[in-house]
Structure formats: structure tokens, C-alpha cells
Amino acid sequence: MIDCHTHVWDVNKHFSESFLQDAIEGTRKRNVRLNALPEEHWQDYQHFDGKAIVFGLRSEALGVNVPDEFVADYVNRHTEKLVGFMAVDPNSVDMVSQIHNGVDMGLKGIKTSPIYALYHPRDERPMQMFRLADELGLPILTHQSSTFSKRAPLRYGHPTTLDDVLVALPNLKVIIAHLGYPWERETLHVIRRYPNVYVDLSAVHYRPWDFYNQLLMYHEWHLTERILFGSDYPFTTAAATKESLLNINRFVEGTNLPRIPDEVIADILNRDCFQLLGIED
Numbered sequence: 001m002i003d004c005h006t007h008v009w010d011v012n013k014h015f016s017e018s019f020l021q022d023a024i025e026g027t028r029k030r031n032v033r034l035n036a037l038p039e040e041h042w043q044d045y046q047h048f049d050g051k052a053i054v055f056g057l058r059s060e061a062l063g064v065n066v067p068d069e070f071v072a073d074y075v076n077r078h079t080e081k082l083v084g085f086m087a088v089d090p091n092s093v094d095m096v097s098q099i100h101n102g103v104d105m106g107l108k109g110i111k112t113s114p115i116y117a118l119y120h121p122r123d124e125r126p127m128q129m130f131r132l133a134d135e136l137g138l139p140i141l142t143h144q145s146s147t148f149s150k151r152a153p154l155r156y157g158h159p160t161t162l163d164d165v166l167v168a169l170p171n172l173k174v175i176i177a178h179l180g181y182p183w184e185r186e187t188l189h190v191i192r193r194y195p196n197v198y199v200d201l202s203a204v205h206y207r208p209w210d211f212y213n214q215l216l217m218y219h220e221w222h223l224t225e226r227i228l229f230g231s232d233y234p235f236t237t238a239a240a241t242k243e244s245l246l247n248i249n250r251f252v253e254g255t256n257l258p259r260i261p262d263e264v265i266a267d268i269l270n271r272d273c274f275q276l277l278g279i280e281d
């Protein structure tokens with residue numbers, strides 16, 4: 001099993017006060033841990049039955065900056081289990097050298113977030129980032145989804161904004177995080193035309209009825225092979241996500257509702273996203 005979406009950061013050092021405040025308010029109704037120091041991450045992942053992709057977050061506009069060195073220093077101590085991605089904001093003045101430095105540090109992909117970094121994916125600087133990723137064979141995990149932050153306009157999160165990038169770079173390897181919620185349907189129609197574009201199901205299982213319906217939609221479109229397993233640690237855990245997935249058909253018992261086939265669930269849990277994304281671990 002590979003958890004393709006986990007974070008490390010020190011919220012007290014890497015988050016601006018306003019972003020941390022938004023995160024606290026936005027998650028208040030669920031009992032979540034926000035901090036994810038490397039030693040806490042390792043506590044949870046050293047006994048994990050599989051591997052994990054680890055990254056921080058970067059937004060010049062919202063004052064979030066988890067240094068790539070912080071991630072690389074951690075994952076490079078545990079290469080048997082962990083793969084690191086760099087967190088890129090294309091508005092950073094040193095974006096190009098940052099990406100080359102990230103590769104030199106052993107990081108294998110890019111995490112980027114148009115909604116947090118306040119950019120439209122087809123703007124000039126983001127396009128430069130996507131082109132460079134394409135040239136260097138770096139997969140991109142992008143947060144095309146909504147957020148708790150008051151300072152992040154939803155229009156940047158919309159998954160169809162990525163469509164303009166994919167029309168220009170149809171072979172780019174991409175994971176759209178969180179099934180692209182709340183635009184799951186649009187996300188499916190973005191990814192269905194591009195065989196190297198995937199979704200991760202992280203941070204969706206807290207809404208189990210919705211989770212069931214999204215999986216059913218992918219099943220009906222014969223696209224479940226594009227779903228990757230991910231948690232969004234520390235907001236939840238891989239174990240809780242897996243448990244929710246294994247119990248997804250509880251809604252079906254005693255009804256005529258369609259089942260999510262067991263092999264679809266097993267395939268999601270066993271899918272080797274490193275192989276699909278060309279990551280050598």
C-alpha cells in the first residue's frame with residue numbers, strides 16, 4: 001500500500017499566524033492534529049504496511065513555507081519507506097532553481113496548490129513550472145480543490161483550470177488531490193482524457209455517503225484505475241482512510257443500491273503509484 005498524500009511541517013515555524021488561525025477554525029468541528037513534525041510522522045509511518053509520499057506546503061501569498069530541505073532531511077533518513085516531493089509556488093522568484101535543487105536533494109515530484117498560492121494554472125509562471133516538470137519527468141500533485149482558508153479564492157481551485165495545462169502538455173503526470181472536491185464530477189471529466197492524470201481519495205472519507213457516491217461515479221465511468229490511495233496526514237490517518245474504504249458498502253446492505261466491487265477496493269489499496277508515475281523509490 002502506498003499513501004501518496006502525507007505532510008510534514010512545523011506549524012509554529014512554517015505557517016503564518018493568519019493561515020494557522022484559518023486552519024484551526026476550519027478543522028474545529030473535527031478532532032484533528034495540525035502539526036506534523038518529522039518525528040510524529042515517523043511514529044505513525046514506521047510501522048505502516050507500505051510506503052508514503054511526503055511533502056510540505058508553499059504559498060508566498062498566505063505565508064506558508066515548509067522548506068524542501070526540511071522534507072528531504074527527513075525522507076532521506078528513511079528511504080526504505082518514504083519518498084519526498086518538493087512544495088512549489090510558481091510565484092516564488094527562485095522557482096526554477098528551487099526545482100533543480102529539489103531534484104538534487106532526491107525529491108521525486110512537485111506538490112503545488114493553485115488555491116493557496118493564488119495562481120491560475122495556465123498563467124505564465126505556473127506554465128513554466130508545468131513545462132519544467134514535464135521535461136524533468138517530475139509528477140505533480142496539485143490541490144485542485146477547496147480549502148478552509150478565507151484568503152484563498154475558490155476560482156483558483158477549480159479543476160477545469162488545469163485543463164488548459166493538459167491540453168498543452170497531455171503527457172504530464174498529475175495527481176489531483178482529494179478527488180477535486182467539491183468539483184468531483186468536473187475532475188473526472190478532466191482526467192478521463194489524459195491517461196497520466198490520477199486522483200487521490202485523501203480527505204474525503206469524513207463524509208462517507210459522499211465518499212461512496214464518488215467511488216460509484218468512478219466505477220460507472222470505468223475509471224477506478226485512476227484512483228490512488230492517500231490520507232492527507234496529519235488531518236487524518238492512512239488507517240482511518242483504509243477502514244472507511246473497506247466499509248464503504250455498508251450503505252448497500254438491505255437495499256438495491258449498487259455495490260462498489262471488492263476488487264475495485266482491493267485494487268485501490270494495492271495500486272503501485274510509484275510505477276504509474278515513474279518514481280524510482
Ligand SMILES: [Zn+2]
Nearest residue numbers: 005007177232
Ligand atoms: Zn494535503
